[in-house]
Amino acid sequence: xxxxxxxxxxxxxxxxxxxxxxxxxxFISIVDALYVKPDVVETVTEGGGYTPFxxxxxxxxxxxxxxxxxxxxxxxxxxxxxxxxxxxxxxVASGDPAEEILNAANRDYYDMIILSSQGRSLLRDLLVxxxxxxxxxxxxxxxxxxxxxxxxxxxxxxYRGSQCDQGALEFIAPLFAKKKPEITVLHxxxxxxxxxxxxxxxxxxxxxxxxxxYGHAPMKKSxxxxxxxEILRAVAIERYDLLVLADYEHKVxxxxxxxxxxxxxxxxxxTRPVLVYRDDQ
Numbered sequence: 001x002x003x004x005x006x007x008x009x010x011x012x013x014x015x016x017x018x019x020x021x022x023x024x025x026x027f028i029s030i031v032d033a034l035y036v037k038p039d040v041v042e043t044v045t046e047g048g049g050y051t052p053f054x055x056x057x058x059x060x061x062x063x064x065x066x067x068x069x070x071x072x073x074x075x076x077x078x079x080x081x082x083x084x085x086x087x088x089x090x091x092v093a094s095g096d097p098a099e100e101i102l103n104a105a106n107r108d109y110y111d112m113i114i115l116s117s118q119g120r121s122l123l124r125d126l127l128v129x130x131x132x133x134x135x136x137x138x139x140x141x142x143x144x145x146x147x148x149x150x151x152x153x154x155x156x157x158x159y160r161g162s163q164c165d166q167g168a169l170e171f172i173a174p175l176f177a178k179k180k181p182e183i184t185v186l187h188x189x190x191x192x193x194x195x196x197x198x199x200x201x202x203x204x205x206x207x208x209x210x211x212x213x214y215g216h217a218p219m220k221k222s223x224x225x226x227x228x229x230e231i232l233r234a235v236a237i238e239r240y241d242l243l244v245l246a247d248y249e250h251k252v253x254x255x256x257x258x259x260x261x262x263x264x265x266x267x268x269x270x271t272r273p274v275l276v277y278r279d280d281q
Contacts, residue, residue, distance in 0.1 A: 001029045004110040006101050006135070007077075007090075008035065009070055012116040014077050016146050020114050021081035021088065023152075026178035031081050031088045033074045034104055036097040037067045067092060098134035105141050113139055117147035136267065136276065142171065144275045145267065152176070152273075155183045156240040158231050158266075161203035164246040168277035169207060172244055173214035183211060184219040184238070188230045228265050235270055243274045 005020050007013045020031050040060045074090040081088035093100040105113050115132055136143050155172070159165050169185075176183070185207040189195050204220040211218040223230040235243055245263050267274050 001027060001112070002108070002110045003029060003031045004101070004105050004108075004113050004141075005031060005033045006036075006097070006113065006115040006131070007033045007070065007074055008097070009066060010116070012146075014073050015149055016114055016116040017074065017077035018080050019146060019149060021077070021084060021086060023175065024081070024086055025084045027175055029086055031078070031086055032091060032108075032110075033078065033088070034091045034093060034101060035067065035070050035074065036093045036095060036100045037063055037070075039094050039096075098131045098138075101131070101135055102138055105139060110141055112142045112144060114144045114146065117145060136264075140278065142275060142277045144273065146273045148271055148273075150241050150273075152179070152241045153181050154238065154240045155181050155242045155244060156231070156234060156238070157183065157185050157207070157244040158227075158246070159185045159187050159203070159207045160246075161187070161206060162246065164277070164279050165207070166210060167279040168244055168246045168275075169210045171277050172275065173211055173216060176216070177214050180216065181241070182219065183216055184221055184234075184240070185211070186221045186223065186231065186234055188227045189222060189224045190227055191224075228262055228269070231266055232269055235272055240272060243270055243272050244277065245274060246277050246279075 001024070003020055003024060005013075005017045007017055017031075017033050024031060040056060040063060071090050071092065078088035078090065091104070093104065101113065101115075104110070113135060115135060117132060132145060136145065155176070157165075157169060157172070159169075172183075185204055187200055187203050187207075189200055200222050204222065208218050208220055221234070223234065231243070234240070243266065245266060247260060247263050263276055267276065
């Protein structure tokens, strides 16, 4: 599995890199870190926070200085991966961060993108066109957004029994085959769906059997009500460390807002790390 970690100058993004190394320690994988430095011309034109520097060459030197420092930090973070025999490489691009991250993820066939909420309110980040919002909206890969970092001991999978849900289970099952966290498969009976108890039982049994094939002993739960509300309630009460969602409405067009409202609302409103699984990789 190839993992692309989006890294910037914040400590949170460096933690995300180290987190990726720990996540993949029992899995055959490659972890790469991409830092996108500001474009010099655009920075000078737009101001870009380099007000003490009066000329384009001054700005260019400061950007290169920051880039060198960030790459050194990436190399330090990669040392954790290397120690676990996971290849880890720093890469640098220039331009719009979201665009460069998405381009690299597609060009080099990564399976997942990992990014942090950068220490700010994720709700605010996703209400405006920030880097996390753009990546989450447009990535063709699964996206893991980290906030309030914590060891993954309890996982909640929102499960409706679709092919995409099955893909999400088969995506996470081998990742945690060695760590064996507690995994709960939760099915929400929505009023408008008029699902029978028999259907819910069969749906959860399918999810359970999928995880058992990978050596997990999952818990099965069901709830009645509105999907987003019930998932958020479960996360808050049981204090799960990771929420896994399947993005049903994700389509290929690159510049369309294709993230389903349910997934977007859950990512906005939870304070836990969220893995948004996409099956068209």
